[in-house]
Amino acid sequence: MEIRLTEADVRHIVESVLRNIDQRLASASAGQADKARPEAAGGCSVRPAAPAGGASAGFAAGGATSGAVTSGATAGAVAGGVTSGMAAAASRPSAPGVVTGGAASRAGDLGVFERPEDAIEAAHRAQREYAQKFGMEDRERIIRAIRQAALDHKEGLARRMWEETKLGRLEHKVAKVELTALKTPGTEDLETRAVTGDNGLTLTELAPYGVIGAITPVTNPAETIINNAIGMLAAGNSVVFNVHPSAKGCSMFTVQLINKAIMNAGGPPDLVTMVKEPTMETLDVIVKSPLVSLLVGTGGPGLVRTILASGKKAIGAGAGNPPVVVDETADLEHAAKQIVLGAAFDNNILCIGEKEVFVVDKAADELIFHLLNNGAYMLGRRELEQIMEFALVSDIPGARPSCSGDEWRSWHPAKEWIGKDARLFLERIGIRDKNPELLICEVDFDHPLVQIEQMMPILPIVRTRSLDEAIEMAVQAEHGNRHTAVMHSRNVDNLTKFARAIRTTIFVQNGSSLAGVGYGGEGFTTMTIAGPTGEGLTSARTYTRKIRRVLAGGGLRNIG
Helix, strand or coil, X not given: CCCCCCHHHHHHHHHHHHHHHHHHHHHHHHHCCCCCCHHHCCCCXXXXXXXXXXXXXXXXXXXXXXXXXXXXXXXXXXXXCCCHHHXXXXXXXXXXXXXXXXXXXXXXXXXXXXXXXXXXXXXXXXXXXXXXXCCHHHHHHHHHHHHHHHHHCHHHHHHHHHHHHCCCCHHHHHHHHHHHHHHCCCHHHCCCEEEEECXXXXXXXXXECCEEEEECCCCCHHHHHHHHHXXXXXXXXXXXXXXXXXXXXXXXXXXXXXXXXXXXXXXXXXXXXXXXXXCHHHHHHHHHCCCEEEEEEECCHHHHHHHHCCCCEEEEECCCCCEEEECCCCCHHHHHHHHHHHHHHHHHCCCCCCCEEEEEHHHHHHHHHHHHHCCEEECCHHHHHHHHHHHEEECCCCCCCCCCCCCXXXXXXXXXXXXXXXXXXXXXXXXXXXXXXXXXXXXXXXXXXXXXXXXXXXXXXEEECCHHHHHHHHHHHHCXXXXXXXXXXXXXXXXXXXXXXXXXXXXXXXXXXXXXXXXXXXXXXXXXXXXXXXXXXXXXXXXXXXXXXXXXXCCCCCXX
């Protein structure tokens, strides 16, 4: 006989079961204090749940499957003929539960945990539930909720990042949050391939890894978390983040925002977790955990080396020092507009941003004229020298805050000047009536600003005698990172020559570097560009394993 209960009835049953568990634990603690487990001491209490569909059965009537209920745990009941479908209608807490006793140290705050071990375990539990009980339509509903939450809070997220990191420009951070929310691929990126023939049917499906350990940068903290979370959850994974310590506040807000969105959409809590106080030690725990199956790092070469040395599958987004080549056939006015757009965006802290220009001498003067007309300020020789005195440092081991560079380079950007407005550089040298988008300067090929990824709104320009010389210099300045390159030309042969020589993951023709990640260009966006490990622009399918399923013997072959 089927019993139909209202949502209120089910909630009442669940709360009764939890009260019984509390009473049993409290009784056991009082009667057998010397034998009780630490996590059972004092019992536990959970806030009353608010109505929200989709919860799974976590307890059977009259007993508990574990000694304590942790923060955000889902609960259901099997009692007196209540079917599994009715248990699924039981509500989850709309806010983290209050946990007392020894279990308190393991409780998370909407995905934020004190200990990396607890963040990993919570993500592991969430992923198992996610994989077993949530289908593709559920995943997409959850992803839509994450997108909407990011859009609803884009100004707040941008301001938190800007105030905490002191990097870039507020309006550009709003644009980046919007970009990742709207143009990060979801489940549509996952395609099953079918091959049929006389010998049967073979399906190649994309399966999740499980728990992903992800490391995020200070330059794009919230944007990378949103981008990674959408792609990784679309693929069926959960993720535990070790964020950059200088962006832990805005990162925490982002993780909690995402978890609220997931739970409001009926998903399990703790699909996205992070360590509250990220350090190298917490990263080491994540890297070595047997519950973490895949590592994804967005940062510098040191980070990439660390995750590659783990022995696990690793996806590494490394350095970039993107060159721009301009030949005499280019639409120089258009080229100047696009160069300023890309190099000035967020004060050039993006790894894809234009970092140096190599222009054929015949086109140099006109290009500079148009750059000045589009918001650039030309630094004189003495002004450049003054700026170098405080904006660059040399011969200080380990003082390279950028994500580029080989060990032999002696010049590095001064950390306190990375991502600062162009106006501030001028004010420092006594020029107070200018507010340019970008600073430009003419230099030689071996100038430090050409050779390092300086991540400041300063764009060095090098004149070349020919296109071949420009290409040769650009390839050398890119230093084999194979990240991003840009060229402005109307000559297809010239464009092809540079593309073949540079072989970068992103190659933009006659546009700004931003077009390479879908901002002013076609295609999807990503904040994790995995050049060193070869995945390129990452998306949901990047975070999957290929599974082959074979039906042999000619089965399902209906065409003779």
